[in-house]
Amino acid sequence: MENKKILIITYYWPPAGGPGVQRWLKFAKYLPDFGVQPIVYVPENPTYPIVDENLIKEVSDKVTVLKHKIFEPYQLASFFSKNKTKKISSGIIPNQKKQSLMDKLFLLIRGNLFIPDARFLWVKPSVSYLEKYIAENNIDTIITSGPPHSLHLIGLQLKQKLDLKWFADFRDPWTTIGYHKSLRLSNYATKKHKRLEHKVLNTADTIIVTSKTTKTEFQAITTKPIAVITNGYDVENIEIQPLDTKFSLAHIGSFLSERNPTILWECLVELINDIPDFNSHLEIKLIGAVSQEVLETISQFGLNPYLNNLGYVSHGEAIAHQRKSQVLLLIEIDSQDTKSIIPGKLFEYMVSNRPIVAIGPKDSDFAEIITNTNTGVFFEYSEKTRLKSVILDFYNQFLEGKLKSNGVGLQKFSRKNLTKELVALIK
Secondary structure, three states, X not given: OOOEEEEEEOOOOOOEOOHHHXXXXXXXXHHHHHOXXXXXXEEOOOOOOOEOHHHHHHOOOOOEEEEEOOOOHHHHHHHHHHHHHHHHHXXXXXXXXXXXXXXXXXXXXXXXXOOOXXXXXXXXXXHHHXXXXXXXXXXXXXXXXEOOOHHHHHHHHHHHHOOOEEEEEEOOOOOOOHHHHHOOOOHHHHXXXXXXXXXXXXXXXXXXXXXXXXXXXXXXXXXXXXXXXXXXXXXXXXXXXXXXXXXXXXXXXXXXXXXXXXXXXXXXXXXXXXXXXXXXXXXXXXXXXXXXXXXXXXXXXOOHHHEEEEEOOOHHHHHXXXXXXXXXXXXXXXXXXXXXXXXXXXXXXXXXXXXXXXXXXXXXXXHHHHHHHOOEXXXXXXXXXXXXXXXXXXXXXXXXXXXXXXXXXXXXXXXXXXXHHHHHHHO
C-alpha cells in the first residue's frame, strides 16, 4: 500500500537555525516510519536571521523538499541597517525606552505594512505553484506551520480552491504573542490581524497548538477541533561531556530584553557577597543571541567578571552545552500573554540530566511540565527569596559533586512519540 502523502508548508527549514526549524524537521524525519510521505514546501532564497549549516545533514532522504522563490521586504531593509533587520526578524526588539528613531520606524513599517508579517508577499506565488502541484500529485492533506502566520494564508487560499484537509499548526499564538505590543500597530492593523486570525481558525479543518493555554484562547474564537501536540526532544548523537568545573548557569537561545531577570542578577550578587568562594566558582554562560539591554544589566550588577557570552553556536554544540552545564536557565517574559509559551529548548533541557531554574509568569504552561517531570524548579518573578535559596542549594550539591536532575515521564515528549500523535490526527 502506498504511503499517504502530506504537504507541509513551513518557512523555517535547514539551513535555518534557532528553535523554529526543529518541530517540522523532526516530524518529517519520523513520519515515514508511520506510513506517511512528507513533502515539505519551503522558500528557495529566504532571509533567515540565524543559519546552522549542520542541520542540513539532519534532513531525511525520505523527505521530498519543494522550493519556490520568495521576496521579503527584509531583503530591501537590510540595505539601510542589516543588523537591525536581522534582530527584528529574529524577535529581538529593543526596549521601548531605548528605541532609536530608526528602531521605531522599522517597527512601525513591520507592524502596519507587513500584515501578518514580512513574508506576506510569498502567499500569492505559493498558492499558484502549489495548486498545480497538489492536483498533479493527488495530495489531499496539507499542514501549514506558523509563525510566520502568512503561511496560514497560503493554507486558507488552497482550502478555498481545492478539496483537501487543512491542519493549521501554531508553534506560537498569533494576536496574543508578546511582541505584538512592540510593533506599534494602528487600529486598522490590529483589526486586520484579528480578522485574518479568525478566518484561519474557522476555515482550517483542525488546529494544532503547542500549549493548553493557546488551546483555551483559540476555543474562544473557533469551534473547530484543537489538538495540543507539544514540541519535544530527539535522540541526539552527542559525545558524553565532562561537566563544567565551574558552577555554570547556562541560558541557551535568544535572550530578549523583556526576559531580563533582575531577580536572578540580584540573587547572584547577594550570594557572591554572602557565601565565601561563591565568586570563584560562578560562571554565567549565555549561548545564542543576547539583547544589549541584558548585557548592560549584567554589567550594571557587576557580574561581567563571571560572564561567558558565547554567542550563537550550532544546534549540536548547544546540546553539548546543555549536558555539561551545571544549571540550565529558562526565562520567559513576565506577562500573562506569555504564559502559553513553552520554549522548544525545554524538552532538550529535560533530558540533559541537568537541573532547570525556570522563571516566568504565574500559571505558565511550562511550569506544570517542569514540576510534573521533576526536572527543575519554577519561580515567579516575585519569588526572589526562594530563588536564592534554591540556587544556594544547587551550589552546595555542586560542591559535593551530587548536582543532577532525575526526570520522570519524559518518554511521552520524544519526537517519535509526538509524531505518532500527529499521524493519529491526520490519517
